[in-house]
Amino acid sequence: MTTTPLPPAPEGMLNVYVDGRLVHVRKGATVMDACKAAEQEVPHFCYHKRLSVAGNCRMCMVEIEGFPKPVASCHWPAAEGMKVRTDSETATTARKGTMEFLLINHPLDCPICDQGGECTLQDLSVAYGGDRSHFHEGKRAVDDKDIGAKIKTVMTRCIHCTRCIRFATEIAGVQEMGATGRGEAMQVGTYVESALTSELAGNMIDLCPVGALTNRPFAYTARPWELVGTDTIDVLDAVGGHIRLDARAGKVMRAVPRECDAINEEWMTDAARFSTDALSSNRLTAPQLRKGRGKGKLENTGWAEAFAAIKEAVRGVRKTRLAGLMDNLHSAEDGYAFRAFMQDALGSDNVDSRMAGNLVDSKSHAAGICNTPFKRWDDADAVLLVGCNPRLEAPLLNIRLRRVVKKGAPVFVVGEVADLTYPVTHLGDTAKELETLLDGKTAAAKALAKAERPLIVVGGAVLARPDGRAIVRAAGELAEKVAMTDSWNGFNVLHDTCGRITALDMAVHPAHGGMATAEILENWRENHVDVLFLYGDCDLTPADLAGGRGTLVYIGTHATPLAAMADVVLPAAAWSEKEGLFANAEGRVQATRAAVPPPLSAKEDWKIFRALSEQVGDKLPFDTLAQLRAAIAEFCPAYAPEAIGTILPAPWQGVGKKGKLTAKPLASSVGAYYLRTAHHRESAWMKTMQAEVAPVQEEAA
Amino acid sequence: MPTIRIDDTAAVGQTPKPLGLDLAWSKQAKAAIKDILARYPKERSRSATIPLLHLAQREFGGWLSVDAMQLVADTLNLPYIRVYEVATFYTMFNLKPVGKYHVQVCTNCACMVRGSDAIVQAVKEQAKIGELDDHHQGHSPCGTFTLTEVECLGACVGAPMMQVTAQNGASHYYTKLDAKQTKQILKDLKSKGVSELVDTPPADVDPISGGGYTS
Ligand code: SF4
Ligand code: FES
Ligand code: FES
Numbered sequence: 057m058t059t060t061p062l063p064p065a066p067e068g069m070l071n072v073y074v075d076g077r078l079v080h081v082r083k084g085a086t087v088m089d090a091c092k093a094a095e096q097e098v099p100h101f102c103y104h105k106r107l108s109v110a111g112n113c114r115m116c117m118v119e120i121e122g123f124p125k126p127v128a129s130c131h132w133p134a135a136e137g138m139k140v141r142t143d144s145e146t147a148t149t150a151r152k153g154t155m156e157f158l159l160i161n162h163p164l165d166c167p168i169c170d171q172g173g174e175c176t177l178q179d180l181s182v183a184y185g186g187d188r189s190h191f192h193e194g195k196r197a198v199d200d201k202d203i204g205a206k207i208k209t210v211m212t213r214c215i216h217c218t219r220c221i222r223f224a225t226e227i228a229g230v231q232e233m234g235a236t237g238r239g240e241a242m243q244v245g246t247y248v249e250s251a252l253t254s255e256l257a258g259n260m261i262d263l264c265p266v267g268a269l270t271n272r273p274f275a276y277t278a279r280p281w282e283l284v285g286t287d288t289i290d291v292l293d294a295v296g297g298h299i300r301l302d303a304r305a306g307k308v309m310r311a312v313p314r315e316c317d318a319i320n321e322e323w324m325t326d327a328a329r330f331s332t333d334a335l336s337s338n339r340l341t342a343p344q345l346r347k348g349r350g351k352g353k354l355e356n357t358g359w360a361e362a363f364a365a366i367k368e369a370v371r372g373v374r375k376t377r378l379a380g381l382m383d384n385l386h387s388a389e390d391g392y393a394f395r396a397f398m399q400d401a402l403g404s405d406n407v408d409s410r411m412a413g414n415l416v417d418s419k420s421h422a423a424g425i426c427n428t429p430f431k432r433w434d435d436a437d438a439v440l441l442v443g444c445n446p447r448l449e450a451p452l453l454n455i456r457l458r459r460v461v462k463k464g465a466p467v468f469v470v471g472e473v474a475d476l477t478y479p480v481t482h483l484g485d486t487a488k489e490l491e492t493l494l495d496g497k498t499a500a501a502k503a504l505a506k507a508e509r510p511l512i513v514v515g516g517a518v519l520a521r522p523d524g525r526a527i528v529r530a531a532g533e534l535a536e537k538v539a540m541t542d543s544w545n546g547f548n549v550l551h552d553t554c555g556r557i558t559a560l561d562m563a564v565h566p567a568h569g570g571m572a573t574a575e576i577l578e579n580w581r582e583n584h585v586d587v588l589f590l591y592g593d594c595d596l597t598p599a600d601l602a603g604g605r606g607t608l609v610y611i612g613t614h615a616t617p618l619a620a621m622a623d624v625v626l627p628a629a630a631w632s633e634k635e636g637l638f639a640n641a642e643g644r645v646q647a648t649r650a651a652v653p654p655p656l657s658a659k660e661d662w663k664i665f666r667a668l669s670e671q672v673g674d675k676l677p678f679d680t681l682a683q684l685r686a687a688i689a690e691f692c693p694a695y696a697p698e699a700i701g702t703i704l705p706a707p708w709q710g711v712g713k714k715g716k717l718t719a720k721p722l723a724s725s726v727g728a729y730y731l732r733t734a735h736h737r738e739s740a741w742m743k744t745m746q747a748e749v750a751p752v753q754e755e756a757a
Numbered sequence: 758m759p760t761i762r763i764d765d766t767a768a769v770g771q772t773p774k775p776l777g778l779d780l781a782w783s784k785q786a787k788a789a790i791k792d793i794l795a796r797y798p799k800e801r802s803r804s805a806t807i808p809l810l811h812l813a814q815r816e817f818g819g820w821l822s823v824d825a826m827q828l829v830a831d832t833l834n835l836p837y838i839r840v841y842e843v844a845t846f847y848t849m850f851n852l853k854p855v856g857k858y859h860v861q862v863c864t865n866c867a868c869m870v871r872g873s874d875a876i877v878q879a880v881k882e883q884a885k886i887g888e889l890d891d892h893h894q895g896h897s898p899c900g901t902f903t904l905t906e907v908e909c910l911g912a913c914v915g916a917p918m919m920q921v922t923a924q925n926g927a928s929h930y931y932t933k934l935d936a937k938q939t940k941q942i943l944k945d946l947k948s949k950g951v952s953e954l955v956d957t958p959p960a961d962v963d964p965i966s967g968g969g970y971t972s
Contacts, residue, residue: 198763231836236845241763247841248773248823 171267204251229477296640387636405570444515529712
């Protein structure tokens with residue numbers, strides 16, 4: 057090692073040598089940070105960069121020149137001129153010792169452990185494990201805990217790193233995991249066994265460095281090395297977190313998160329993680345046709361026959377008597393093709409994707425998105441939630457809100473009160489409170505005005521109300537008043553899914569005086585609509601369609617009760633089976649990738665509409681995905697290849713429409729979290745998990 | 758080598774769960790809680806966890822049911838798990854019901870070399886207690902005594918020794934014991950009752966003289 061005096065480090069930085077290499081680290085950084093800066097991976101179990109430092113596993117030992125003993129690098133502060141060795145004999149011997157201690161009580165059950173192949177303990181024991189132990193006393197065996205349907209526990213494997221406890225306490229905000237007992241009798245769990253109530257509990261599976269906490273639904277179904285991973289996007293809520301779908305033999309076996317600092321950090325919601333069973337159960341796999349209209353049975357048929365039947369049904373029907381509805385899980389390709397199919401091929405303006413009838417003002421992009429990028433939510437110093445329950449609507453964003461609350465930001469709620477995992481001040485149930493806030497006299501109004509970066513979040517359900525636009529206007533005015541500077545726009549609308557936002561971008565709503573959802577349904581029931589194209593379940597129940605005697609064409613993925621009512625059924629690809637562009641709530645467009653092909657005869661959605669258009673009217677002008685994407689990019693620049701993954705600036709033009717605020721209480725758009733979309737409702741695991749937290753609520757028909 | 762099973766039977770011999778006891782603090786306890794809370798800054802009331810657990814143990818029969826821990830948590834506005842963690846950590850909290858008198862005999866080094874085995878034996882014989890369980894505890898059939906072997910209670914100078922605690926928390930250190938005396942103490946406790954015990958925290962016992970409380 058060098059003995060010459062060190063040149064001074066840059067301002068606020070320290071000179072540290074790691075294995076002879078000079079690196080600069082921030083003052084206050086740890087030795088572990090310095091090793092990372094020197095690209096030296098220090099083995100560790102308890103340390104995690106997004107959790108507090110516990111320093112209890114002792115695996116991260118390094119040698120520091122002049123120190124009598126090896127030190128745990130994860131919590132040892134780096135100092136000027138420190139000379140660290142990560143690979144010296146002292147360091148290695150210390151790690152070997154730690155490993156021997158850890159393996160005293162850890163069972164040798166890797167062959168039957170689901171963590172096998174992706175286990176930190178397994179990997180590190182290859183490097184530091186001995187082939188025999190000095191320990192001759194009895195091993196301990198710990199009773200497994202029942203902590204719900206999400207996580208399978210094998211607690212004898214637990215190495216007491218406390219990552220799960222710290223995650224539950226610090227990130228999820230649900231203090232249910234803990235360490236009870238002491239010494240040899242210490243146990244990690246919930247003590248009184250009960251299902252974890254967090255919407256983010258699945259992340260403990262990823263955090264657990266051993267096989268103590270594993271994915272319960274996935275248990276014993278596949279080995280990690282048999283799986284083929286596909287990097288894609290979670291489109292089941294409006295956040296659009298980065299995920300990887302792991303598939304084997306054409307079946308999605310599980311979903312895990314990927315790291316993306318700007319969006320999901322490295323977390324994933326349980327609704328996305330544990331609902332993959334829906335992708336391979338109850339699927340529509342072939343076109344179906346009802347022989348003998350109205351009464352006959354739906355029978356499998358070929359695409360040509362199904363198309364012919366549709367052609368027959370629309371022949372000679374007036375364009376105003378055709379209609380199409382689309383739900384909230386579709387990509388830009390799907391939405392664009394569907395709208396083009398309805399409007400250009402069939403010539404009908406009766407097309408809508410706004411199931412709850414939410415009225416958007418399509419003129420202003422800023423009116424339907426989160427104008428504050430998610431990453432900047434961390435900077436907010438006051439929060440106002442309007443008809444929004446972020447814990448259920450976007451658990452990943454709730455993590456960020458918790459973080460600002462911890463830093464001291466007050467949270468005000470207009471709408472129903474719920475446990476958001478942090479304290480809130482409830483201002484009232486109705487939107488009238490917004491007027492009070494605009495008046496600026498109350499303490500809450502003053503707090504918002506005083507804050508430098510207040511965050512105003514309007515829930516998706518607000519837009520579905522008759523007075524939705526008036527509420528958005530009031531919230532927008534408030535934002536203009538208190539939450540808008542050159543570098544900050546605190547006005548946010550949180551929709552329920554990425555597909556909802558994407559469909560709005562693709563203008564899947566009535567144009568030129570066409571009918572909107574409610575009107576379409578009413579006219580269908582009264583037989584003023586002859587052919588209804590139902591693209592997905594659209595949050596409808598059979599009762600919504602009862603009475604209609606026209607031809608019902610169902611294009612979708614699952615054999616739902618609505619599909620069973622249809623005269624023609626066309627099997628489409630699920631979100632995991634196609635390349636698609638989706639905008640998230642920030643207006644960031646991201647691409648999903650196909651993890652598996654669509655089942656049997658099912659086809660990618662846009663191809664269905666393209667092929668069908670040729671049969672029933674004007675052929676749509678795209679034959680390849682590239683051509684379709686070019687058309688989409690022209691229609692909406694945010695979807696252009698160079699804009700993918702970025703946020704285009706949304707100019708502020710004011711939002712909503714002046715109107716009367718009614719006294720009807722504001723509610724969240726998500727009632728039953730685990731059954732929030734048609735996709736989730738097809739998942740058996742989701743039903744179990746919903747039953748665990750609350751009896752399944754009746755869907756409002 | 759035998760496997761040591763780490764189960765939850767420290768709590769009532771079964772997986773811990775609330776027993777539906779519907780506990781509430783007495784009037785005196787409420788006053789005591791007020792005193793205890795006054796010792797800590799308002800936003801640090803979590804510091805009162807241990808004093809309140811002690812109080813709950815005295816209030817509700819000399820042991821801590823899950824219900825009692827939950828009452829403490831509710832009183833301090835803490836998540837339940839944070840109280841379970843503390844209550845299960847310290848051996849001074851009984852997670853299972855104990856007899857009318859909880860006899861804790863020290864079997865640590867000093868007491869052991871001064872003959873604590875004989876004291877344990879004497880308690881077992883007098884109270885008709887059989888084999889001790891995995892948690893080094895046994896109960897007399899009459900329900901009057903629970904014997905627990907414990908580690909050093911800090912009265913080594915009077916070894917061998919035992920601490921006897923009544924359900925209401927009244928407690929006494931008996932030091933410099935022999936088997937005969939031990940049996941007599943238990944006999945007296947059974948016939949004369951709690952008045953024999955002085956509610957003296959161990960710290961108040963003069964370690965040299967035994968504070969005059971030794972027999
Ligand atoms: S269960 Fe896993 S994450 Fe939790 S303390 Fe044990 S080893 Fe760590
Ligand atoms: S990683 Fe440093 S002690 Fe565990
Ligand atoms: S060894 Fe028994 S009291 Fe210290």
